[in-house]
Amino acid sequence: MSQKTRILIVVGVLVLIAVALGVxxxxxxxxxxxxxxxxxxxxxxxxxxxxxxxxNLLPSEMQKLGTASFVDKEQNKTQSGYWLKDVIxxxxxxxxxxxxxxxxxxxxxxxxxxxxxxxxxxxVLDPANNVLFSPSNDGTSVKIAASxxxxxxxxxxxxxxxxxxxxxxx
Amino acid sequence: xxxxxxxxxxxxTFELILxxxxxxxxxxxxxxxxxPLRIPxxxxxxxxxxxxxxxxxxxxxxxxxxxxxxxxxxxAFLGLGDLGAIYTVFSYLASGVxxxxxxxxxxxxxxxxxxxxxxxxxxxxxxxxxxVMAVLLQIxxxxxxxxxxxxxxxxxxxxxxxxxxxxxxxxxLRRAGFFVYLAEKR
Numbered sequence: 001m002s003q004k005t006r007i008l009i010v011v012g013v014l015v016l017i018a019v020a021l022g023v024x025x026x027x028x029x030x031x032x033x034x035x036x037x038x039x040x041x042x043x044x045x046x047x048x049x050x051x052x053x054x055x056n057l058l059p060s061e062m063q064k065l066g067t068a069s070f071v072d073k074e075q076n077k078t079q080s081g082y083w084l085k086d087v088i089x090x091x092x093x094x095x096x097x098x099x100x101x102x103x104x105x106x107x108x109x110x111x112x113x114x115x116x117x118x119x120x121x122x123x124v125l126d127p128a129n130n131v132l133f134s135p136s137n138d139g140t141s142v143k144i145a146a147s148x149x150x151x152x153x154x155x156x157x158x159x160x161x162x163x164x165x166x167x168x169x170x
Numbered sequence: 171x172x173x174x175x176x177x178x179x180x181x182x183t184f185e186l187i188l189x190x191x192x193x194x195x196x197x198x199x200x201x202x203x204x205x206p207l208r209i210p211x212x213x214x215x216x217x218x219x220x221x222x223x224x225x226x227x228x229x230x231x232x233x234x235x236x237x238x239x240x241x242x243x244x245x246a247f248l249g250l251g252d253l254g255a256i257y258t259v260f261s262y263l264a265s266g267v268x269x270x271x272x273x274x275x276x277x278x279x280x281x282x283x284x285x286x287x288x289x290x291x292x293x294x295x296x297x298x299x300x301x302v303m304a305v306l307l308q309i310x311x312x313x314x315x316x317x318x319x320x321x322x323x324x325x326x327x328x329x330x331x332x333x334x335x336x337x338x339x340x341x342x343l344r345r346a347g348f349f350v351y352l353a354e355k356r
Contacts, residue, residue, distance in 0.1 A: 010287045021318045
């Protein structure tokens with residue numbers, strides 16, 4: 001087999017991967033559009049308010065929000081995404097929330113290990129805390145990053161976000 | 171009386187030391203070099219360059235798989251990556267193995283096109299592994315699906331640039347006589 005043929009085969013494999021991802025993306029997009037909004041759907045981040053399922057967080061909804069970023073204290077890296085307060089406001093009326101309302105964020109780490117953190121609405125609102133809903137650089141997951149003391153390191157952050165619970169009256 | 175024969179390994183000690191240094195360099199690159207870009211896979215520019223240089227200096231199949239595995243284990247122990255050790259080890263390993271396979275298929279990375287393609291495939295393999303792992307670990311993939319093609323293109327371009335950078339470094343090392351020096355060391 002000539003070198004030219006080998007190079008063409010590798011390029012062909014790359015094109016095939018691109019086509020497969022394009023088809024997968026289109027199918028996922030149409031499935032997301034047809035998704036019932038009243039039940040939690042697999043593969044989406046679920047929002048519950050006072051124990052009742054409220055919404056599957058949609059990427060299209062997130063894109064309407066203003067982007068935000070902060071530099072983390074641990075590694076001086078810029079974390080970007082959307083403020084968690086804006087994400088919650090997109091689905092929950094702010095009048096239903098008080099400063100003591102609890103926001104419980106749950107994620108998954110290494111497949112089975114669940115991890116969660118509880119914040120008050122006042123903490124989420126405080127600009128000094130930088131509570132961020134942050135899609136990872138490669139877009140393969142979402143993490144909750146922040147700079148308040150008990151949630152300021154990678155070990156404290158909630159990666160692989162799966163669920164947000166809002167308790168309006170704790 | 172027979173003298174005991176010394177069993178020769180696939181890699182020489184010198185090559186193993188070189189590969190260990192490159193593994194450490196991959197991890198250092200991830201920790202120290204922060205490009206101010208919000209483009210998926212942009213770290214592949216320097217990462218793939220390191221892998222291509224490693225493959226050029228130790229032109230043996232399996233060399234980069236070893237670098238991928240070692241750097242993945244090092245990164246996991248240092249807590250790099252957002253989703254835990256397994257995720258980190260597999261994504262680093264995937265890069266090494268795929269650059270290894272492409273280099274084997276294309277007969278090395280001495281020419282510009284194979285080096286660029288190996289870099290491209292290495293970075294794309296890392297992205298695909300992360301995506302598959304996210305699906306397997308049941309991490310919500312709704313956010314992934316819409317941006318997969320975009321992520322593929324940015325990873326491919328970053329990997330391509332990394333491959334080219336690696337090839338340029340290898341060429342500079344060759345011109346500086348580093349390969350002659352290495353041959354004497356071996």
